[in-house]
Amino acid sequence: MRHSTGLPTLIVMCRPCRDVDRPGRKLAELDLGPDGPSQTHHTIGQWSGPDGDDKLHLGCPACGHAPRPIRRQRITQALAAITGKSTVYL
Numbered sequence: 001m002r003h004s005t006g007l008p009t010l011i012v013m014c015r016p017c018r019d020v021d022r023p024g025r026k027l028a029e030l031d032l033g034p035d036g037p038s039q040t041h042h043t044i045g046q047w048s049g050p051d052g053d054d055k056l057h058l059g060c061p062a063c064g065h066a067p068r069p070i071r072r073q074r075i076t077q078a079l080a081a082i083t084g085k086s087t088v089y090l
């Protein structure tokens with residue numbers, strides 16, 4: 001079931017929503033392009049930092065959960081380590 005085509009994709013889901021069986025809320029979907037990680041589809045994380053894109057701030061529209069900002073470097077490392085799609089809960 002491995003999709004070998006396409007970019008590595010990291011899907012970030014809301015952990016509190018999962019824990020109460022609220023329908024899964026996608027906080028962000030990122031893929032790894034030539035310029036580094038970028039958000040795909042309609043996800044709405046906000047980049048911030050001295051260079052404008054050092055950290056990704058996420059917020060759940062369903063429950064208001066706001067996980068700690070994720071550093072761009074960590075996203076890049078996570079994407080580099082996966083093939084196809086991977087889902088994490090924050």
Ligand SMILES: [Zn+2]
Nearest residue numbers: 014017060063
């Ligand atoms: Zn939530």
